[in-house]
Amino acid sequence: MHFELTGEQRDLVARLRDSGPLLSTPDREAGGRSAWETAAKLGVTGLCLPEEHGGGGLGALDTALSFEALAQGGADPGLLFGLAAHLLACGIVLAEHAHGDVRADLVAGLCSGAVVAGNAMTEAQAGSDTSRIATTAVADGDSYLIDGTKSFVSNAGLADVYVTYAMTTPGGGHLGMSAFAVPANLPGVRVAEPLEKLGLTGCAAAVVEFTGCRVPRDHLLGAENAGSGVFAKSMVWERACLPAIFVGVMDHQLRRCVDHVRGRRQFGRRLGDFQAVSHRIAVMKQRLESSRLLMYRACWLIDRDDPGAGAAAALAKAAVAEAAVDNGVDAVKVFGARGYLAADGIGQQLLDALPLHIFSGTTDIQRELVVKGLGI
Structure with missing residues (x-):
């Protein structure tokens, strides 16, 4: 069993540890964008995303080493939490399950920091039991109409896209859920005031409501009714790296x-x-x-x-x-x-x-x- 880091890993850790102070005080003005711009310049917004779209192409271990090093260097844990949600709960999903131009545009945006992602899964009556989500997505021609309310959405208000889970087969439980990339500027998307939290204040969290939100069909992530599998893989990355x-x-x-x-x-x-x-x-x-x-x-x-x-x-x-x-x-x-x-x-x-x-x-x-x- 080998425990020593490679020279490349040591260089990565040293660079990001030294950069930690640059992310130590999140800028809460202008939606916190300046802090994200700094993170993007450091390569943090695309750590584990494909190199073909401007990402770092890192595996799970190197991604974890990167977040650990930033925190060791004094980076704000709340900001890092938001960046991890952007990458692990959203970026991994978009890179593996988005299609065509939607994938290329969104993943490139995530890597550059031009696009911030938020994960919209949890609901008031569906926390750990994701089979109970009440948000629905009804097929309507070349679109889906999404209705429902998500709670504790990380990066809410700052996000440009929400990876959103909804029931496409009501009553189907885990087998009836689908995942979507929902642009934050679509009609029918409303973000409530940020929730007041005890900690991790560098990451905004809020309720996000979807009311008759028409999402193009090509924004479906993976196959219809395959959302549980999409979510499960992202959670393995998040539980290991965050x-x-x-x-x-x-x-x-x-x-x-x-x-x-x-x-x-x-x-x-x-x-x-x-x-x-x-x-x-x-x-x-x-x-x-x-x-x-x-x-x-x-x-x-x-x-x-x-x-x-x-x-x-x-x-x-x-x-x-x-x-x-x-x-x-x-x-x-x-x-x-x-x-x-x-x-x-x-x-x-x-x-x-x-x-x-x-x-x-x-x-x-x-x-x-x-x-x-x-x-x-």
Whole structure:
């Protein structure tokens, strides 16, 4: 088993880690476009998309390494989350399932940063159970009429296109769902005010309503009623690669904790000289490294088209979620009162980590996928 990165991978990681500060404070003016333009210049908006359309052509492991490096360098986790949604939940889908000119135009736009993508799957009554989505798409000549409401749409308001899932065979459950590329400027698309979140504020999220929205038939992604398969593959990529953001944050967080316990003194001793503190740091390191290895393994399996990649990605996401939240709590304890101050950012890292247990399928859902992978 080989753990060393190649020279090319080391160069990629070093370049993006050094570039992290350029993405540290998302510009919320003009819809945050300036931050995305910076990300596009760094090649982040097209990391894993085809080179023929201007993308980086990276596999899952190199994509994860890229997000980890940016977070290590201090890039805003919310902005990185939005970029990951753009790439993993949307870009992968568009590159593999869009057709003809629609594919070429949208994927090239995603790579250049001219087009921002948002994923519209979740609904008020359909979270982890995607078979319950109520949004419908009715064939009407050379178009589909889409009606429904999507919630928690990442990049909503900023996005130029929404990868949208709707029932083309009502009552068909997973076998009746289809995927569409819905341009945000079509009549019948309305984006509500951004949702106020506790964390990941660098990524806007909102409710998106579709009312009699006429979508050209050539914007169907894949085949009709094949949306579940389209969505499932994108989720394997998202579950494996998106947690890299939080692995990078944990790495940065741990370094700050080590510096703090080396420098701060209480009762005439360094904090790090107290075993209760030093052992807490050791456990934080253990969680970080073990979850990182599970993530790398899942990405490695994706790159090899291994049938076990889905279960491995689920296992990795669950591990990173638990590690990031537990390390976030421990970091606040290490910093004491300072850890609760907004200015130091330690408490915010905990708030940013909490949604890991929710998005891309809850941690409980990940465990169900692991169990199925074991044949139970």
